[in-house]
Amino acid sequence: MDSKTPAKSKLLDSSLISKVRVVLRVRPFLPREISDEGRPCVSVINSDDGEASEVTVHLKDPESCRNESYQLDAFYGRDDDNVKQIFDRELSLLIPGIFHGFNATVLAYGATGSGKTFTMQGIDELPGLMPLTMSNILSMCEKTGSRAEISYYEVYMDRCWDLLEVKANEIAIWDDKDGQVHLKGLSSVPVNSMSEFHEAYSCGVQRRKVAHTGLNDVSSRSHGVLVISVTSQGLVTGKINLIDLAGNEDNRRTGNEGIRLQESAKINQSLFALSNVVYALNNNLPRVPYRESKLTRILQDSLGGTSRALMVACLNPGEYQESLRTVSLAARSRHISNNISLNPKVETPKVKIDMEAKLQAWLESKGKTKSVHRMMAIWSPLMGTNQTSISQSSVKKLGCQRSAIAESAKLDGKGERDAFVTARNLFGGETLAASHLWEPIQNLHLASPTKGDERDTSAKENLLVSEASLRDNSLGLEKEYTELSPLREALSPIDSNAPKSADASSPILKPMTPKTPFIYANAENMQMEGTCQKFNAWSTNLKTSLIKEYIHFLNTANREELRELKVTLLLCEQAQTAPVNPKSSASIVNIGFTAHSSASIVNIGFTAHSSASFFIFLFSGNWTEDG
Numbered sequence: 178m179d180s181k182t183p184a185k186s187k188l189l190d191s192s193l194i195s196k197v198r199v200v201l202r203v204r205p206f207l208p209r210e211i212s213d214e215g216r217p218c219v220s221v222i223n224s225d226d227g228e229a230s231e232v233t234v235h236l237k238d239p240e241s242c243r244n245e246s247y248q249l250d251a252f253y254g255r256d257d258d259n260v261k262q263i264f265d266r267e268l269s270l271l272i273p274g275i276f277h278g279f280n281a282t283v284l285a286y287g288a289t290g291s292g293k294t295f296t297m298q299g300i301d302e303l304p305g306l307m308p309l310t311m312s313n314i315l316s317m318c319e320k321t322g323s324r325a326e327i328s329y330y331e332v333y334m335d336r337c338w339d340l341l342e343v344k345a346n347e348i349a350i351w352d353d354k355d356g357q358v359h360l361k362g363l364s365s366v367p368v369n370s371m372s373e374f375h376e377a378y379s380c381g382v383q384r385r386k387v388a389h390t391g392l393n394d395v396s397s398r399s400h401g402v403l404v405i406s407v408t409s410q411g412l413v414t415g416k417i418n419l420i421d422l423a424g425n426e427d428n429r430r431t432g433n434e435g436i437r438l439q440e441s442a443k444i445n446q447s448l449f450a451l452s453n454v455v456y457a458l459n460n461n462l463p464r465v466p467y468r469e470s471k472l473t474r475i476l477q478d479s480l481g482g483t484s485r486a487l488m489v490a491c492l493n494p495g496e497y498q499e500s501l502r503t504v505s506l507a508a509r510s511r512h513i514s515n516n517i518s519l520n521p522k523v524e525t526p527k528v529k530i531d532m533e534a535k536l537q538a539w540l541e542s543k544g545k546t547k548s549v550h551r552m553m554a555i556w557s558p559l560m561g562t563n564q565t566s567i568s569q570s571s572v573k574k575l576g577c578q579r580s581a582i583a584e585s586a587k588l589d590g591k592g593e594r595d596a597f598v599t600a601r602n603l604f605g606g607e608t609l610a611a612s613h614l615w616e617p618i619q620n621l622h623l624a625s626p627t628k629g630d631e632r633d634t635s636a637k638e639n640l641l642v643s644e645a646s647l648r649d650n651s652l653g654l655e656k657e658y659t660e661l662s663p664l665r666e667a668l669s670p671i672d673s674n675a676p677k678s679a680d681a682s683s684p685i686l687k688p689m690t691p692k693t694p695f696i697y698a699n700a701e702n703m704q705m706e707g708t709c710q711k712f713n714a715w716s717t718n719l720k721t722s723l724i725k726e727y728i729h730f731l732n733t734a735n736r737e738e739l740r741e742l743k744v745t746l747l748l749c750e751q752a753q754t755a756p757v758n759p760k761s762s763a764s765i766v767n768i769g770f771t772a773h774s775s776a777s778i779v780n781i782g783f784t785a786h787s788s789a790s791f792f793i794f795l796f797s798g799n800w801t802e803d804g
């Protein structure tokens with residue numbers, strides 16, 4: 178018998194803590210399983226009490242008569258329309274939150290052949306949770322004037338692939354400084370109607386890897402993730418991830434060999450990683466092993482993160498052992514709490530305040546006040562300005578490219594998808610909600626600093642480059658930077674030379690590797706033309722001293738200091754020779770800009786990492802994109 182639990186109050190609860198909600202969905206016996214009909218291994222009690230906050234699920238092995246009981250949030254039995262029931266009673270309650278700035282995740286979990294794809298994707302006559310959700314979101318968009326767009330990707334053999342791109346497009350997973358996961362390079366498509374949705378989605382479904390196995394005729398070989406984002410007034414307010422996990426496979430029974438066996442090993446590995454994450458969260462372990470697999474990384478925000486989460490545990494009623502495994506993990510997942518919070522709007526990167534303050538404190542504690550000013554001056558271009566301090570014209574310079582693309586996509590119905598895909602790739606493939614990641618770039622390139630952004634007068638006394646040496650610079654853009662700190666003045670014009678074309682390979686967006694070897698940025702090697710002259714105006718002593726400061730910091734800072742500082746400046750001049758503290762971890766933001774001189778290209782890259790090791794690199798040569 179099916180039950181209805183009072184999910185509504187729970188899911189729309191405004192409290193910050195939200196437990197992962199876990200419901201059980203049992204599929205009917207299939208014609209080929211008909212001999213097992215009448216002997217389902219699963220039953221439920223207290224399921225018809227609409228007010229019950231949980232149900233007790235019994236699993237009974239028809240052969241050994243072994244019995245197990247578990248508590249879950251709701252039970253959806255073998256009715257044909259149980260997917261629709263799940264949508265109405267569970268999932269539809271998550272959707273209003275998306276329009277109010279919350280994220281949600283729905284994942285179908287279970288063994289191979291348990292009905293996960295049927296639940297998420299459905300069939301023409303019985304649409305699954307993905308199309309049902311899309312349809313509901315579209316009708317809410319109509320009422321609220323919001324817009325929806327979708328992304329669709331798969332995690333196959335522990336690598337992420339965009340399913341909306343015609344050409345194979347691998348997606349990179351990045352963590353930002355707050356531990357939020359971002360999918361770099363993921364395209365998205367605006368959707369205004371169900372027919373548009375089906376057009377894009379069915380192409381993705383066809384690209385998803387499936388194969389025949391001994392346990393399922395059409396078995397998913399990957400985890401499929403449909404992301405529906407809602408955008409109001411140009412900003413993503415929220416999104417929902419609908420995840421059709423690949424199923425656990427017992428290869429003694431699947432008969433898998435060769436590539437099927439390899440796929441299976443990866444699937445089982447990632448599901449094992451998922452169970453480790455659930456275990457760590459349930460046991461309050463200090464380290465949650467999200468990084469064990471791509472799957473757990475993309476689920477990071479849904480398990481122990483800031484998203485609302487609904488797990489639909491799927492069972493084949495004839496499979497006791499597999500059902501036991503599924504329900505056991507499902508029951509444990511139910512104890513995971515998420516600290517739900519609104520999506521961050523575009524805001525000043527906290528990194529600015531934190532890093533400046535921490536670096537200043539650290540250097541001052543070491544009696545290096547002069548160095549503080551020097552470092553602050555170096556730091557300034559990276560730090561950007563307060564969001565409110567970005568002048569309108571500054572915002573326009575980058576922002577208009579973004580909106581122009583969006584606008585052209587709106588106007589040009591046919592080219593809509595392409596334009597959006599381009600826009601996504603151009604801006605790093607992030608959703609607009611993640612655009613704060615790029616804010617340092619906007620600031621770096623465009624911001625006119627306000628008074629509040631100026632350094633104190635003592636910093637001015639430590640001018641690294643005399644204003645006079647720059648005043649003669651003929652670049653018009655430089656005039657806009659009259660309030661910049663001196664070193665920022667020195668650096669900003671180079672930034673202004675950065676390519677502005679809507680080219681996804683722009684070095685602004687991607688860290689790059691020079692094809693030609695580094696050359697040391699000493700006076701002999703540097704080209705003495707154009708913008709580069711400004712660098713040559715820097716005294717060699719100054720450069721050496723700065724480098725020493727960085728290297729010293731690198732080699733003396735403890736792990737905590739490194740982690741907290743969260744920024745790397747690449748100092749190439751010494752990068753090949755200087756000893757480097759190995760306490761670093763994955764990068765979160767990469768910023769690069771390029772100054773073209775007539776004879777060569779001099780590139781200066783700043784890379785912000787989640788730990789702090791400081792380098793600056795100056796080198797000549799061409800860049801490759803695989804940096």
Ligand SMILES: Nc1ncnc2c1ncn2[C@@H]1O[C@H](COP(=O)(O)OP(=O)(O)OP(=O)(O)O)[C@@H](O)[C@H]1O
Nearest residue numbers: 204288289290291292293294295393396397423424
């Ligand atoms: N409610 C249902 N009514 C009829 N058939 C169903 C129902 N649910 C699932 N099935 C059938 O069960 C079989 C297995 O379902 P499905 O392919 O969705 O499993 P899965 O869990 O996604 O498997 P895998 O992990 O191998 O991809 C399919 O033939 C599907 O059509």
